[in-house]
Amino acid sequence: MGKLTIKDIATMANVSTATVSNYLNGNYDHMSLETRKNLSQIISDTKFRPNSTARNLAKNENKTIGVSIADITNPFTSQVLSGIYEQCDNYRYRVLFTNAGNSEQKEIDNITRLQNEGVAGIIVDPVNPDSPIYESLSNQNTVMVDRQSNKLIIDTVATDNMTSVQNLVEQMKNKDYDNLYFVTWPFQNISTRTQRYEGFIRATNYSTLNHLIAVPHHGKEIEYQQFTQNISSIMQRNNTSKIGFFCMNARVLLRLLQAMQQLGYSYPQDYGVATYEEFDWMQVMTPAISCIHQDSYSIGKVAMHILKQKLEHKLLRQPTLKLIPTQQILRASF
Amino acid sequence: MGKLTIKDIATMANVSTATVSNYLNGNYDHMSLETRKNLSQIISDTKFRPNSTARNLAKNENKTIGVSIADITNPFTSQVLSGIYEQCDNYRYRVLFTNAGNSEQKEIDNITRLQNEGVAGIIVDPVNPDSPIYESLSNQNTVMVDRQSNKLIIDTVATDNMTSVQNLVEQMKNKDYDNLYFVTWPFQNISTRTQRYEGFIRATNYSTLNHLIAVPHHGKEIEYQQFTQNISSIMQRNNTSKIGFFCMNARVLLRLLQAMQQLGYSYPQDYGVATYEEFDWMQVMTPAISCIHQDSYSIGKVAMHILKQKLEHKLLRQPTLKLIPTQQILRASF
């Protein structure tokens, strides 16, 4: 059962390969109804499938876009991927998937590999958007999502971090808190983190770093204990004032809640809290938690849309930053 | 700046295309050190990248596997994808990604498309594993993950649902509950659901359906109210006995907790609870929730491993079901 080719079909139907090819491509103008039906019959009987590699080579058209994901395990990211795929499907592109599992080196390998595969365009959700690898990418055929580099060299679409945090924190301010704190993983110059903090600062006007609380990221147990200690002293220091926390993301929130729980404090009596990111479970906490929902699906969709425009219209512009708005979800946690 | 070809490189280096090709493929035995260096220089200078489509056609080798995902937005699934990718990367396959967004029709389209692309093999995470589309797939080059069909026609790798539920529920039994309940979305003949229930039954030996509680899936508000009512009467009926709930997954657990909260009950005083699936937030609940952690990453990895074996060794066997063990996480919720 050697693979069938267009030639086999041609001989079976007593026509030339050209006719078969025309049939395959829907150019029915060039053949009699009879041969058309005949071909249809034979092809479905034999379950013939034209070799797409050969077809691509001959047409010299390339409708595949490569996706480099920093960490597909991140729920935010899978939403983005879902948006990308949806749009690729609309535009009839196929998507070649790669995942770096948060490793910078892996990401470099993946991108290189995609380039070698000769994809038409690349969408990258970067591990580290300031990695030098991105300088080897051309803005003509790539777009970045989520995290943005400090110097914008590639079109990127991201969440409007700053404004949304600013808005939510302003809501907190309206509730007459004496002290507000921003809880975060170490900045490490990562744009999502610093931008959210910037929003916090704009809302609060704090001029010192005294309202910044760092949570270890992949720390050792001892570091988390120190964090809990830290929270403890903050709570004691503020025991007569109204105090609130804004968390930079859900994982950070979880850590804060855990610490508070250990210390015997509960919200909203002892403290107020709100967070970036939305997850199912926030709704079922007692009381439910106020948060910022990002439209990651749109990020993916828009990214692919922009990429398609670039690819097909060769628009050569300055790298652009497209900010996707978020949604504020107000509940009863502050 | 027309794309460079192997021919251009050849003329630039004053050698034939064959030599360039040899160079590209690492067959350095057939050329002088000089031309080798020369080629190396030219290629890196010109940033020449051989056209992979042409290469694939010429070698007639196909190292791409297609992945059809039911819903990439599901965190369980993204773990699976991560495992698949990892293994593909190890085995030097590329992965063509598709996502059905839980639509059966979309899934059919996706699979058909993958087939037309001529992928070497397919891994499918099915929307509905009993859909007729799977009969058009050959067990020679496809494997299913997660949900399994009722009649096994394709090798599939899934979680060991039954045994793990049985084991955990037995732990609950040891705590002298008078009544245990299984909370689930409607079965709809979906294997993951019925198998988990089967494990529950094996542990409890209940012979009626009285211990089965259905939660609406994508229901209207009114249906959730009915569910809450239902829970309310169960709690009242059992107000003198020790009662426990096992939830079929995290979303169901969330619903149960929500209902309980509305009704003013809390665990572990008023009821005991445990669940299938593990998420970060379960650890931070008060008290933390006992659960079953599935190794979705391994599912993906193993699936690709099996697929590779089939593809490269043409093993023709009976379709096989590979069950991946889970991990029991005992905390303080029952």
Add this chain to the structure above:
DNA sequence: CTGTTAGCGCTTTCAG
């Protein structure tokens, strides 16, 4: 309406 044929860019004998 249908067939011939020259590519698409690369690989791979087989000679030299």
Add this chain to the structure above:
DNA sequence: CTGAAAGCGCTAACAG
């Protein structure tokens, strides 16, 4: 050590 040339399977003029 290097080159010529015949494909890989399909497309797309161009003839007929």
